[in-house]
Amino acid sequence: MCQSVDKAFSQFAQLVNKAADGAAQALGQSPEKNLKAYQELEAKRKAQKKAQKKARKEARKAAQASAAYRSQGGASGAPTAYRPQSGAPGAAPAVGSPAASPAYQAAYAPVGQPLAQAKKRFRSSWGLTASGALMTAAGGAGTVVFGGAAITGLIMGAVAAPAGVATAVIFGLLTAGAVTVLGLGISCLRKASRLKALKRIMGNREVCNIDELAQRLQLSPKATLATVRRLIKNGYLPEGRLDDNNQTLMVTDNAYHQYLQFQQAQRQTLADQQAAAEARAAEEAAQAAAQAVQQARTDRLTPVERAFIDRGQSALQQMAALNARIDDAAVSQKVTALEEVTARILARAEEEPKVIAGLDRLNDYYLPTTLKLLEAYDALEEQPVQGENIASSRREIEHTLDVLNSAFEKLLDDTFQELNMDVSADISVLHALLAQEGLTDGPFDAKP
Numbered sequence: 001m002c003q004s005v006d007k008a009f010s011q012f013a014q015l016v017n018k019a020a021d022g023a024a025q026a027l028g029q030s031p032e033k034n035l036k037a038y039q040e041l042e043a044k045r046k047a048q049k050k051a052q053k054k055a056r057k058e059a060r061k062a063a064q065a066s067a068a069y070r071s072q073g074g075a076s077g078a079p080t081a082y083r084p085q086s087g088a089p090g091a092a093p094a095v096g097s098p099a100a101s102p103a104y105q106a107a108y109a110p111v112g113q114p115l116a117q118a119k120k121r122f123r124s125s126w127g128l129t130a131s132g133a134l135m136t137a138a139g140g141a142g143t144v145v146f147g148g149a150a151i152t153g154l155i156m157g158a159v160a161a162p163a164g165v166a167t168a169v170i171f172g173l174l175t176a177g178a179v180t181v182l183g184l185g186i187s188c189l190r191k192a193s194r195l196k197a198l199k200r201i202m203g204n205r206e207v208c209n210i211d212e213l214a215q216r217l218q219l220s221p222k223a224t225l226a227t228v229r230r231l232i233k234n235g236y237l238p239e240g241r242l243d244d245n246n247q248t249l250m251v252t253d254n255a256y257h258q259y260l261q262f263q264q265a266q267r268q269t270l271a272d273q274q275a276a277a278e279a280r281a282a283e284e285a286a287q288a289a290a291q292a293v294q295q296a297r298t299d300r301l302t303p304v305e306r307a308f309i310d311r312g313q314s315a316l317q318q319m320a321a322l323n324a325r326i327d328d329a330a331v332s333q334k335v336t337a338l339e340e341v342t343a344r345i346l347a348r349a350e351e352e353p354k355v356i357a358g359l360d361r362l363n364d365y366y367l368p369t370t371l372k373l374l375e376a377y378d379a380l381e382e383q384p385v386q387g388e389n390i391a392s393s394r395r396e397i398e399h400t401l402d403v404l405n406s407a408f409e410k411l412l413d414d415t416f417q418e419l420n421m422d423v424s425a426d427i428s429v430l431h432a433l434l435a436q437e438g439l440t441d442g443p444f445d446a447k448p
Helices: 002-008 010-020 031-071 115-119 126-159 161-202 210-217 221-233 253-299 303-325 329-351 353-381 388-414 417-436
Strands: 207-209 248-250
Touching (some): 126 161, 161 221, 210 221, 210 248, 303 353, 329 353, 329 388
Antiparallel strands (some): 207 248
16 A cells, blocks of 8 residues: 555655655654754755765866876776775675675775765655655544544443444544554655665665664664565665575675676585585595505415516516607507516416416516617617617517517416316316206217
8 A cells, every 4th residue: 555655646756855754753743843853854955965066076076187197197997996994884794794705895886986876776765755644644633533533422322322333333444444544654654764774874885784784773683674675575676685595685786696696606616616526535435446456466465476566567667668768669669569468467467376486587587688678779779870780789679579579478378378277177077067967969079
């Protein structure tokens, strides 16, 4: 109902401009006090207009001076953002409050922003004040008049029962309606008063903490939040929004968009941190699994067997380092093949330590000799003059690498000899059992 009356009286809101602010306070007071309150209000408004005019004049002078300074070769740059000191009127929220985040702090208005631009964030409260004042006056008068008539009807009811009771009932209903109008008027006046107070508190700011608003409005945070929600719902804060925690009021789309960007950045940061934590956990799990496998292999090897594997791994690392220093691509490819077959031999020895007994010459002679040949080839390759003797030696080493590859492959195959014998024995026993059961023609009929 307040909104309907507000729209109805919006056309003559300017006519009650001077008397509207004192309407709620003047009700029930004497004419002398009303006149005094009106004079004080007028004086206050004149002082505010004078201060605003002076501030705009100083801002224009500062802008002109800055432009002149830049045109003379001075430092250029945009005006810095206004950051009020904590504790002063219009100050930024204190550190630790929800409005102290970077997104909120970035929302404060720059220096020199016209007050008219800030007023666009709030709808005018004049229509609401006028409608509230009229409803309060009408409701109060109706309450007095209709209430008196209802009391008179009750008194008459004691004398002439039918007519008096009917009169009391009719005027009682009218009194209830007048009281309702009075209550709505007072509610509209209270809403208008809080809207004006909120406008004064916000000033040029775009965000404000609910706790600060509650302190300045002298209300509880719960009541302040309810008031802000009603003002937003009724359209008196066209761009007003609350954050997700209902702890900060934003009165511009700019502040809200920065808040959304801040939230998106937070979500992205949390996602990145979670992904990094999962990656670290996966890496740690993989390292732990590899260490567990390595420890299991180490535990089942004797010190002699472990020393054999370590010596072979050391020789393999030296071979890789020498291979990196060789420039000839063909020779490097042969060394790479030799590295691969050597690694397979060592892996087979670690998997089946029993084969180490047949690999005694690998660490004692084969690998040391191979390293010696590779060192010699590297030295010959670095000679600035490639004579016949150097070329002949390089060819012999290259041929020897081919021989070593074939020999190491045969050595790797020999490590599976015992396994082959075991497989053959198992197959023979299997065939014999199948023949005994009549499942095959005979133990010697099956051919591989």
